[in-house]
Amino acid sequence: MRVLVTGGAGFIGSHLCERLVSDGHEVLCVDNFFTGSKQNILPLLGNPRFELIRHDITEPILLEVDQIYHLACPASPVHYQYNPVKTIKTSVMGTINMLGLAKRVRARILLASTSEVYGDPQVHPQPETYWGNVNPIGIRSCYDEGKRVAETLMMDYHRQNGVDIRIVRIFNTFGPRMAEHDGRVVSNFIVQALKGEDITVYGDGSQTRSFCYVSDLVEGLVRTMSCEGFTGPVNLGNPGETTILEFARRIIALTGSQSQIVFRPLPSDDPKQRQPDITLARTTLGWEPIVPLETGLTKTVDYFSGLGAGSGS
Numbered sequence: 672m673r674v675l676v677t678g679g680a681g682f683i684g685s686h687l688c689e690r691l692v693s694d695g696h697e698v699l700c701v702d703n704f705f706t707g708s709k710q711n712i713l714p715l716l717g718n719p720r721f722e723l724i725r726h727d728i729t730e731p732i733l734l735e736v737d738q739i740y741h742l743a744c745p746a747s748p749v750h751y752q753y754n755p756v757k758t759i760k761t762s763v764m765g766t767i768n769m770l771g772l773a774k775r776v777r778a779r780i781l782l783a784s785t786s787e788v789y790g791d792p793q794v795h796p797q798p799e800t801y802w803g804n805v806n807p808i809g810i811r812s813c814y815d816e817g818k819r820v821a822e823t824l825m826m827d828y829h830r831q832n833g834v835d836i837r838i839v840r841i842f843n844t845f846g847p848r849m850a851e852h853d854g855r856v857v858s859n860f861i862v863q864a865l866k867g868e869d870i871t872v873y874g875d876g877s878q879t880r881s882f883c884y885v886s887d888l889v890e891g892l893v894r895t896m897s898c899e900g901f902t903g904p905v906n907l908g909n910p911g912e913t914t915i916l917e918f919a920r921r922i923i924a925l926t927g928s929q930s931q932i933v934f935r936p937l938p939s940d941d942p943k944q945r946q947p948d949i950t951l952a953r954t955t956l957g958w959e960p961i962v963p964l965e966t967g968l969t970k971t972v973d974y975f976s977g978l979g980a981g982s983g984s
């Protein structure tokens with residue numbers, strides 16, 4: 672099949688492109704390199720089944736494809752808050768453009784949505800049936816509400832135009848190729864620990880997250896795409912929940928770092944708890960994460976060490 676991956680030069684997108692090429696597909700990667708990089712897809716660049724197109728998805732694009740994995744959108748709070756108007760345009764206009772493309776060429780389209788659609792959740796763990804608790808005017812809204820509108824657009828194109836859709840709600844995912852300075856907790860803590868710098872815990876560190884290794888997530892994406900007669904939304908994430916303070920301690924222990932934990936102000940609207948209910952993914956896709964947190968973290972530490980994060984560079 673010919674498969675389009677928007678945001679294919681990003682963290683998750685680059686792993687997905689690799690997987691799809693190795694499964695024998697022809698892959699078109701569309702990216703504007705806002706947070707992605709050619710470095711991420713370097714191993715694929717000489718491959719005849721891989722094509723890279725520099726393009727901003729807020730503008731329409733004409734392509735002939737069978738499937739679309741629609742991932743393009745900055746995912747780290749630091750990046751999506753850098754230009755919030757652009758972030759919401761990417762989610763709304765970008766998703767309209769991709770849905771228009773899917774409609775024209777009758778391609779199946781999968782949206783990479785997010786656990787952020789649940790906002791600061793009052794139901795725990797979060798099942799897909801929960802409608803969420805999102806501040807529509809806060810600093811995270813450009814991302815959260817953008818993704819909520821993207822989900823709405825997916826469902827409306829499906830109901831109104833019969834577009835074949837899949838919606839996945841991705842929970843915190845980590846692994847090699849996270850951008851070193853993208854501000855997310857996994858990359859921040861590992862880079863800080865390797866450099867012997869202070870580990871910056873925001874708030875008192877009692878907020879929780881559940882971290883999924885990228886290869887598990889990619890498997891979930893591929894299974895959702897190939898599951899017949901199933902639109903989702905479906906949660907994809909690892910139910911193993913940890914407080915951020917506990918996570919900081921784990922990273923220090925894993926890296927053998929001398930770093931100290933310091934506390935910094937909690938950004939506004941930072942969700943207090945997050946854990947996916949993955950019952951639907953288990954029963955419908957036969958999917959659940961298999962990579963233990965420690966194993967995933969070790970691979971990620973190795974990746975950042977290889978970039979020179981431990982050498983003070």
Ligand code: NAD
Pocket residue numbers: 677678679680681682683684701702703704705706707708726727728729741742743744745746747761765783784785786840841842843844845850
């Ligand atoms: P990322 O920032 O590494 O990748 C996003 C990619 O999209 C980058 O390559 C970027 O250059 C590209 N992009 C951004 N705006 C674009 C535009 N207007 N036109 C074309 N390309 C554009 O982030 P990621 O972690 O790989 O996330 C990928 C997707 O998964 C995003 O949609 C994100 O919302 C979703 N997601 C990720 C996580 C996570 O924990 N990583 C959690 C929930 C949802």
Ligand code: UDP
Pocket residue numbers: 747748843854855856857859860871872873874878880915937938941942
């Ligand atoms: N966080 C932190 N220190 C950092 C970066 C993040 O304590 O250096 C916290 C952040 O406040 C949040 C959690 O870690 O509670 C996860 O943050 P991240 O930006 O990785 O993802 P998100 O908040 O989008 O889940």
